[in-house]
Amino acid sequence: MKQPRTLFEKVWNPHVIVARDDGACLLWIDRHIVHEGSFHGFGMLDHDGRKVHRPDLTFALADHYVPSRPAFARDAEAEGLIATLRDNARRHGLAHFDVGDPRQGIVHVAGPEQGLTLPGTTLVCGDSHTSTHGAFGALAFGIGASEVAHVLATQTLWQRRPRTMRILVRGKPHPHVAAKDMILAIIALTGAGGAVGHVVEYAGPAIMALSMEGRMTICNMSVEAGARAGMVAPDETTFAWLAGRRYAPAEVPDDWRDLASDAGAAFDRELVLDAAEVAPMVTWGTSPQAAIPVTGVVPDGDAAALAYMGLAAGTPIAGTKVDRVFIGSCTNARLPDLRAAADVLRGRRAVVPGLVVAGSMAVKRQAEAEGLASVFIDAGMAWGEPGCSMCVGMNGDLVAPGERCASTSNRNFVGRQGPGARTHLMSPAMAAAAAVTGAITDVRRLA
Amino acid sequence: MRPFGVVNGRAAVMAQANVDTDQIIPARFLRKPRGGGYGQFLFADIRAEPGFPLRGGEVVLVGGRNFGCGSSREGAVYALMDAGVRCVIAPSFGDIFAGNAAKNGLLTIAMPVEGFVAGDMTVDLPGQVIRAANVETRFAIDPFRKRCLVEGLDDIGLTLEHTAAIAAHEAAVPGWARPRS
Numbered sequence: 001m002k003q004p005r006t007l008f009e010k011v012w013n014p015h016v017i018v019a020r021d022d023g024a025c026l027l028w029i030d031r032h033i034v035h036e037g038s039f040h041g042f043g044m045l046d047h048d049g050r051k052v053h054r055p056d057l058t059f060a061l062a063d064h065y066v067p068s069r070p071a072f073a074r075d076a077e078a079e080g081l082i083a084t085l086r087d088n089a090r091r092h093g094l095a096h097f098d099v100g101d102p103r104q105g106i107v108h109v110a111g112p113e114q115g116l117t118l119p120g121t122t123l124v125c126g127d128s129h130t131s132t133h134g135a136f137g138a139l140a141f142g143i144g145a146s147e148v149a150h151v152l153a154t155q156t157l158w159q160r161r162p163r164t165m166r167i168l169v170r171g172k173p174h175p176h177v178a179a180k181d182m183i184l185a186i187i188a189l190t191g192a193g194g195a196v197g198h199v200v201e202y203a204g205p206a207i208m209a210l211s212m213e214g215r216m217t218i219c220n221m222s223v224e225a226g227a228r229a230g231m232v233a234p235d236e237t238t239f240a241w242l243a244g245r246r247y248a249p250a251e252v253p254d255d256w257r258d259l260a261s262d263a264g265a266a267f268d269r270e271l272v273l274d275a276a277e278v279a280p281m282v283t284w285g286t287s288p289q290a291a292i293p294v295t296g297v298v299p300d301g302d303a304a305a306l307a308y309m310g311l312a313a314g315t316p317i318a319g320t321k322v323d324r325v326f327i328g329s330c331t332n333a334r335l336p337d338l339r340a341a342a343d344v345l346r347g348r349r350a351v352v353p354g355l356v357v358a359g360s361m362a363v364k365r366q367a368e369a370e371g372l373a374s375v376f377i378d379a380g381m382a383w384g385e386p387g388c389s390m391c392v393g394m395n396g397d398l399v400a401p402g403e404r405c406a407s408t409s410n411r412n413f414v415g416r417q418g419p420g421a422r423t424h425l426m427s428p429a430m431a432a433a434a435a436v437t438g439a440i441t442d443v444r445r446l447a
Numbered sequence: 448m449r450p451f452g453v454v455n456g457r458a459a460v461m462a463q464a465n466v467d468t469d470q471i472i473p474a475r476f477l478r479k480p481r482g483g484g485y486g487q488f489l490f491a492d493i494r495a496e497p498g499f500p501l502r503g504g505e506v507v508l509v510g511g512r513n514f515g516c517g518s519s520r521e522g523a524v525y526a527l528m529d530a531g532v533r534c535v536i537a538p539s540f541g542d543i544f545a546g547n548a549a550k551n552g553l554l555t556i557a558m559p560v561e562g563f564v565a566g567d568m569t570v571d572l573p574g575q576v577i578r579a580a581n582v583e584t585r586f587a588i589d590p591f592r593k594r595c596l597v598e599g600l601d602d603i604g605l606t607l608e609h610t611a612a613i614a615a616h617e618a619a620v621p622g623w624a625r626p627r628s
Contacts, residue, residue, distance in 0.1 A: 017616045018609050024591040026609060028616050030624050040481060040521060048603065056626065065478070077478050121624050128519040128543055144521035144547035146602070154606050156613060160589065162542075192465045193513030196539050226513060228542050246627070253623035287465050304463070392474050392518075413469040413517060415492045 004262035007233050008164050008199045011139040011259070015122050017156060024158050030121035032058045032151045033107050034094070036065045036081040037394075038126045041148030042088045052092040054155045059116055060089040060096040063106045064394045068357050068384030075396055092152075103246075105360020105386045108132035108220065108330035112212075113362050115245025119234035119256045124151055129330045129410065131222040135215035136242070137234035137259050139199070142223065162228045163268040165198040166261075169206035171276035176444045178340060179214035180332055180408070180427035182206065183221040184281035184291040186273060192289040195227035198269065201261060202232050206275035212241040213334040220331045221410050224288040233260035280443055283412045283425040284317050285309060290412070294318050294430065294442045308414055309422050310404070318440050320424070323403040325354040325435040326417075327376075327428055328384070329391035332408035333359030337428040338367050341408075342375040344432035344443060351438040354381035355397065357389040381435065393418050406434035449552045450599030454533045455569035456506030458579065462560075466510055467517035468544060472526040474518075485522055486529035500565065503530070507570060509563045510537035515544025515555075524551045534570045536560055536577070536586075549592045550602060556586045573597055 005013075018026040034041070038060075045052070052058055062085055065078040082099060089096035097103040103114055107125055111117055112133065119137035124130060126148045133140035143157065151157055167186060187194075200222050207218065215232045222230030232238075234256055242248045279293035285305035292299070298306070300313035311320070327333070327341050338358065356376045358364035364386055367373050373383050390397040391409035393416075399405045401420030408431045412423035424440060433443040476488040493499060501508070508527070514537035515523060524547045527535070534554040548555045554572060562582050569578040572593065577584050595602065606613075 017612050020591065022590040024589075026606065026613075028613075028620070030620070031626075037477060037520075043481060050603070081478055116626065118624065126519055128517065142519040142543050144519050144524070144543060144550065146521060146547065146550035150603055150606065153603050154613065155617070156606060158591070158602065158606070160591075192516055193539055193541075196513060196542060223517075226516060226541065249623040249627055253621070255621065255623065287467075289465075394474050394477070411467075411469065411517060413467045415473050416469050419473070419492050 004265040006164055006261045006265045006267065007137060007201050007231055007259055008139065011120055011122070012161065023160050025161060027122060027157050027159050029124055029151050029155050029157055030057065031116050031123040033111055033116065033125040034058065034060050034085070034148065035063050035107055035127065036085045038148050039081060039084050040145035041126060041152060044146065044149035045152050050153045052094065052152045055093040057155060058094050058152065060085055060094045061107050061110055062099050062104060064388045064392065066099055066385060066387030067395050068355065068387055068389045068397055069382065070385060078395060102361050105362065106330045106333065106388055108216070109334060109359030109363065112136065112216065113245065113360055115242060115248030118248060119238060120259055124157065128223045129220050131227065131230045132216050132220040132330055134219040134222070134229050134231040135212060136238055137231060139229055139231065141229040163198045165195055165200045165269040165271065166267040167200055167202050167271045167273065168204040169202065169273045169275050170204050171206055171274045173206060173275040173278055174444070176429060177275070177278050177280060178427040178429060179210055179217040181278050181281045182275060183218045184283065184288065184425065185278045187221060187225045187288050188291040189271065189273065190225045192224060192287045193226040195222065195225040198227050199229045199231060200225070200227045202230060207232060208235060211336055212237060213336045216334065217331055221288065224410060280427060280430050282317055282430065282440055284311060286412055286414050288410065288412060288425060291425070292317060294440065318442055320440045321404065321438060322352060322406045322424065322434050322440065324352050324399060324405050325350065325431050326390040326405055326407040326409065327354070327431050328357030328359070328389050329409035330359065330388070331410040332428050333357060333363065335363055335366055337408065338363065338372050341428040341432040342372040344429050344446060345379045345436065346375050348379060348436045350379045350381050350435035352435060354435045355384055355390055356381050357384040358386050360386050379435070390417055392416065406431045406440065448599040448601065451533065451552055451554055451572050451596040453569065453571045454506055455567065457504060458507035458509055458563065458565060458568040459500040459505040460509040460563060460565050461500045462511050464512040465516055466514050468515055468520050468523040468541070469517055471515065471523040472520065477520055477522045481525065484529050485525035486531070489526040489530045505532060507534045507536065507568045508532050509560050510535055512538045514540050516541035519543045521547045524548050524553050528553055536563065549595060552596060552599065554596060556588065558586050
């Protein structure tokens with residue numbers, strides 16, 4: 001009888017080209033996506049006089065430095081990086097979804113939309129949130145610039161086989177509890193370094209009931225638990241979502257139907273969570289692990305985080321005044337995210353400044369067609385051009401020093417949204433609730 | 448890559464857990480060309496705080512759990528290297544950070560850090576030993592990573608020794624795994 005195997009093993013094993021005695025494995029990479037920040041990797045390639053080995057498997061997308069409001073002050077340096085990507089794509093013969101292209105968007109939103117992310121494949125990108133693509137049953141992870149150069153030159157990567165961890169989410173969540181709340185609850189449980197060295201498979205009825213967009217939100221933040229990658233077994237939801245995508249196969253290959261972990265497959269670690277016990281979550285501190293139910297109080301113990309965030313231990317997190325709201329990022333800027341936010345904002349006004357940035361041109365157009373954009377604009381919020389925007393502030397969308405931002409992004413690190421910026425991570429519906437009340441609010445009380 | 452043998456010099460201790468790469472180098476500096484020197488950006492937003500442990504000239508940084516978590520930015524490694532740091536010792540590291548470090552000749556040693564204090568330290572990679580005023584301890588390291596660091600090996604050059612195996616694998620990739628034309 002065959003040894004039961006995990007989803008991870010079923011993807012990893014066929015991609016190993018060389019397994020060295022010392023544990024290093026040379027992996028074949030099926031897809032490589034580059035963005036403006038990959039200029040260091042191209043620089044290394046040029047320095048060594050090397051070419052891109054497989055231009056047909058390499059795709060370029062502009063996202064990190066794209067201005068969300070082009071009418072605002074121009075940034076010559078950022079425009080230079082966008083132009084450098086354009087130049088590198090042209091020189092090396094790569095498909096490029098440039099600013100203004102209907103296929104453009106954040107790598108982790110537009111890539112899957114184009115069918116670049118497929119079950120059973122390996123995908124890398126010089127961005128830690130590449131873990132997002134694991135939602136399709138791909139093995140996908142972020143790499144640094146030297147590794148970008150290595151993949152460009154060889155279409156391979158040296159990796160040590162990671163350990164495996166399964167997180168089973170049972171039960172059924174409350175209607176106002178989103179994928180974002182589940183992953184924040186998971187990270188609060190594991191800690192920010194709790195999954196270091198592991199590939200996490202998310203499984204169980206609460207995960208499999210999620211849309212592809214929800215699964216992407218979950219896998220996206222795997223890296224905030226320290227995981228190398230997150231994965232979800234592909235199923236009919238996955239196949240239906242991929243049908244008709246530009247670069248996806250026309251028919252579902254038989255190989256995809258055999259990817260799910262076998263019964264009895266062994267994981268190095270297992271964790272179980274009940275979705276019914278998850279409340280809308282919000283972070284209070286400077287690490288994504290600092291997540292608590294919105295009904296909770298700010299805990300004691302991390303004086304530096306409390307001082308940075310301007311919070312006192314023992315006070316309820318709900319009611320904390322916010323100065324602005326950001327709805328966007330590779331975590332939460334897909335259509336269901338914008339629909340959830342619009343459901344709260346419809347017929348209401350935002351009482352603090354808000355910025356809503358769709359994850360891709362396709363999401364933006366559909367949101368405009370559905371009337372979601374009008375809901376945001378009528379509420380008094382800005383409706384930006386697709387890109388990473390205020391999640392990381394590289395395009396100039398910054399939170400001012402000392403300002404408090406309710407954000408649907410993935411990191412509340414010190415200085416992440418700008419020097420001195422105070423970030424509270426939450427779901428799109430919770431961010432919308434904060435926009436209409438000007439404070440952290442339990443969306444279940446508002447909806 | 449600059450080979451790593453034995454380094455000695457001052458060590459600083461920065462004990463808090465989860466020091467992320469956004470703190471090591473804030474995002475606004477990542478647009479700068481590599482040639483300009485990244486050392487000036489190291490911990491740019493927090494190094495002026497009172498009691499900040501790095502004063503310049505440190506060769507070893509002793510960190511806390513999950514050091515270098517977060518963003519994949521290799522600029523975090525450039526900033527440390529350009530500021531003169533050759534080795535980081537911490538109980539654990541962000542996976543991507545540790546990979547980036549190895550590719551640039553920055554040694555990361557994962558081990559408990561109790562007992563390490565600021566002051567002179569010697570890190571001997573070939574011998575896998577750390578020596579400080581009141582500590583002498585051996586450390587473990589991935590053998591492949593050690594060889595690359597000690598010999599200053601070019602990773603891509605090493606991979607190209609496997610060109611035949613790569614070509615054979617490439618020819619056998621199933622049709623569905625290729626982008627539809």
